[in-house]
Structures are given as C-alpha cells and as structure tokens.
Amino acid sequence: MRLKGKTALVTGGRQGIGRAIVERLADEGARVMTCGRAYRPSDLPKEIGWQVADVSDGASVRKLAGQVRATFGGLSILVNNAGVQIEKTLAETTDADWDRLMGTNAKGVFLCCREMIPLMERGGSIINIGSVSGNTADPGLALYNASKAFVHGLTRSIAVDHGPAIRCNAILPGWIMTGMADAAFALASDPDRAKADALSRHPAGRFGQGSDIAALAAWLACDEAGFATGQCYTLDGGLTAASPLNPGLF
C-alpha cells in the first residue's frame, strides 16, 4: 500500500492502459478519480470516482479540477493518459483530424496540468503517457507521433519549472495490447503476419499489457521515486533497444 493517503486523477480510465493504472493506484491505497467523454463504465469498481470530462475543452477541465477539489481537497498524483490515435499520413490528415488529435493528446495534457498543478501539494507526481512513437516514427501515424513528442517536451518543462514541489515524468509504452494497437495492425495488408513479425522483434518475446505500464506508473507515483523527475522512461519489452533492420527476419 505505497500510495495510502494519496489522491489520484487518471484521465481516460475507461479502458486499456488508463483502466489498468486506475486499478493499480487504487490497489496501492490511493483514492482515485478518473474521467472520460461519456457515461461511467458499468464495470468500474464502485470506489473509483468517475467524471464526464473532455480534456481538450478548457471549461470541462476547469470543472474537473473543481470536482477534484471538492472530492479530495488536493491532489497528489495526476496521470495524463487520455489519448487518441488517427491512422493517417500527414498528407491525408484534415484540419478536423488535427483538432481532434492535438486537442486531446497535446492540449489536453497542457490543460490538465495547468488546472491541476495548483491543487497538487508538495511531493506531487505527474505522469504523462508518451510513446516510443514520439522518438521514432510509426508509419501512418504522423500526428500521433508528433503529439507524443510534444508530451515528452512538456514533461521536461514541467519538471524543471515546478520542481522540487512536483515531479513530472513520462512513460513511453511500446506495443501494448489494446484496441489502439489492433487498429494500427489493421493497417497492414496481412495483420496476422504483421503481428507475428512485430512479436519477433521484441526481446521480451511478448507484447506489453496495461498492467506492465501500471507497474511503472505506481512506482513513479510513490515516494520511492523521489529522485526521478524530468525523464521519459521507455517500457517496450526491448523493442527500441534493437535496430529495426533485423536480418534474421528476412
């Protein structure tokens, strides 16, 4: 129970990585609130708070901050997990795509940090979900890749400007088995073969799970990580430690 007495807000906790983080932080003793754009998921444990919120909308995030203040008084942990992915090259991307993707992945992180930092007490921890795609490009995910690079840059700025009161780090997942990963594999001419190829490129011999990411989030959230700030930690089963050119796979 490393997070007993702490309070946490996790954006985008309906499913996938966000849900795994919500449940893990609660298991560690934190009081947890999460949010999404629609109704409360029926399978969300009852002790977890749910708010309908759109992180890309300033008024909605201000309202969310009010609910955090009313429920918890202050905030110890903020996990910016809410994100969307659009499977397009830059040339295919419309203005509306830009607004939707950058609105959630970039502006959403900015708004949540700006509105929640005043609620965070000394010793607070912000954890942003970046991506290995923010460092090296996944094909056909132009704006998504760029939005994650924004998250990495903002992570460093928050750590530098708001330390020592607040620590801020990013977790960069590789391929985590979620609906988002399936959507990316669906772009391949042969999704099953693409998946087998991707798997063989992981030294860990498997894709990641939400619980893998949640395990690192829990560590970064707790006082054990008191000297960790301003970093972008990759958690990808070894994928990006190896060159993409692997003669054994030809």
Added chain:
Amino acid sequence: MNGGADNASLGNRIAVVTGGCGGIGTAICERFVREGATVYAADIAGDSRSAARYLSLDVTCEDSIRAMMERIGDEQGRLDILVNAAGIEIESTIEETTLADWNRIFAINVTGMFLACKHALSLLRRAGGGSIINFGSYDGFIADPGLAAYCATKGAVHALTRAMACDHGPENIRVNAVCPGYVDTPMLQGFFGSSGDIDSLRQAVQDVHPVRRYGTPEDVANLVNWLAGDEARYASGQLWVLDGGLTAQVQQMRL
C-alpha cells in the same frame, strides 16, 4: 497485491552485487536483503556492511569471476539477479590520462561487466531467466569536465546493455542500466575535491537540480530494486536516467 514494496518483493531470489561494498552497492545489498533476497556482496576488498554475504572479487580477472559464479552455483544452484555496480572514476582529461589508467578504468567498468554477465548467463538460465542491472551514468550521454575516460566507459556500458537485452531477451533475461546523476558517495566527494571548496560547490550543485538536492544511494537502490523484481517484467534494453531532473534542463547560463 503483486510485488508491492511493503512486503518482500524479492523473496527466494538469489542476487549478486559487484561493487557490493561501495556507496551505492551497499545500499542495494541492504535493500535486496530487506526484500527477502539471498544477497552476495562481491567486492575487491573490505567487508559487507549489510547483511549480505561477502565474496572477494576482482572483476578484471576472469578466474575470479568464474570462481564467484561457481560458488554461487554450488551454494544456490542458480542466480536471479546480477547487479554490476563495480566501477571507478578517474578525474582527468585524456591528455593527463595514461594508457595504464585508461586500460584500468575500462578493465573495471566495462570488461568487468562483460565478464560478470558472460559467466552469469548459465546460472541465470538455470533460474529460468533473470534481471541484469548495469551501472551506466548520465555521463554516458553528456560529459562532465575532466572525466573523459569515465564518460567513455559509461557509453560502452550503455551500448552493451542494449546488445545483451537484444540477444538474451528470448531467454527471459532482462538487461537494463541505471544512469545516476549526482549521488552522494565517496566518488562524488572525490569529484568535488578536485574542483575546490566542497561546501559552496555542494550548494551550487543542489540548486541546479529541479528537485533541489542530489541523490542518495537509497534513491538509486529504489530504482534497482524495481528493475530487479517482477514489477519490471516488461522493462528491458533501457537506460534509466535518475538525476533529479538535472538533464531535463539545458545548461544554466549565468547571464
């Protein structure tokens, strides 16, 4: 709860820490013991200040490494965790570094790590896999002045860490490096000592960190402990910088 820090997260694990009697090595041994592991503190001299079992080890000598692994194999039958914390620092530019100095620091910081990993593999396989944690440094990414050979050894550690993660991942052997920034150890005192007044330096160094302090051996042991255990089961091939935010900034200009 699976593997939280409250209870023993390394119960039944066999661990060896090279440099296990040094500043950071001692903190790692103490933490591993607290987490329930059977721990060997391997070092060139001195005695284990923790509850770990002391093993005499010269990491530059292949016979010494072999003898250590044979003993662990005889006593435990396997190895789950190898921490390569043995290392030295030489405070000089390349011009002042003799070939003997250069060879010595590479022998300890790089060759020693290579030998320990090489001869640990069979014991790690007997455990069905394991976790190797190497000591890189933020100096493997950016240079501290007057530490040329040290910086170069840490760059080598980083590259070897990724290579071993790539080669041995399929055997369920994870390989990561921790890359500390300024940590309060005798090595840091040595670095300060070469640059003038320790007290004013100490304050200046703290002030330049976003967390307004430098690290402790316990901070580093916290990360090593996480990487050693099952919580980090998907973490491999990475260089984990732990520096209080120091390198998230550009250099602080005095304008």
